[in-house]
Amino acid sequence: MLILGIDPGTAIVGYGLVQAATAGHLQAFAYGCIRTPAGEKASLRLALIYDQLQEIIKNYRPDIMAIEELFFNKNSRTALAVGQARGVALLAAAHAGLPVAEYTPLEVKQAVAGFGRAPKEQVQRMVQALLGLKSPPDPDDVADALAVAICHASIAPWRQREAGVLQQ
Known part of the structure; x- marks a missing residue:
């Protein structure tokens, strides 16, 4: 399964x-x-994000998109802008017929670092170790996107089993 992890932002x-x-x-x-x-x-920034994501989806043909849910901090202006970028990513997935899985930042950090409040540097190092990379992914937005994909790889089987049990 090829998982496209996304860490949304406007910049x-x-x-x-x-x-x-x-x-x-x-x-x-x-x-x-x-x-x-x-x-x-x-x-125009959102249009650029949409176009680039469409190109990535078209070129790599992932099986699913995993994206981080919006985390509200004290700066509502930043949260709103990130929400818009997240919406554009969801739209790109929908237009491509790509299923989407969503994870909280806490779930992502827990799945990758074993601790839901892990600092960014620890997430970067764990992503490096789990994927066998020569150096930590940089910038941290890339590490976060890879972490979301790793999270999906580890949590999706549990969610599928849980859904099967609940449907019976």
Whole structure:
């Protein structure tokens, strides 16, 4: 299964494609970030994010998109902008017919670092270790996107089993 992990933002959108094979083996397939010009209008920044995500989806053909749920901090303006970028990512997935799984930042950190309040540096190092990368992914938006994909690889089987039990 090829998982596209997304860490939404308006300045930088991190993305990471992780191949999840049998026996829990994970491999980084591709990763990077989409950067938007700081002085550009919000609508044009969002259009750029949408276009780039569509291109990534078209080129790599992932099986699912895993995206971080919105985390509200004290700055509501930042949260609103991130929410818009997140919405554009969800729209890109919907237009491509790509299923979406959503995870809280706490779930992502718990799945990757074993601690829901792990600092960014620890998440970066764990992503590096879990994927066998030569160095920690940089910027941290890329590490976060890879972490979301890793989270999906580890949590999805449990969610599927749980759903099967609940349906019986």
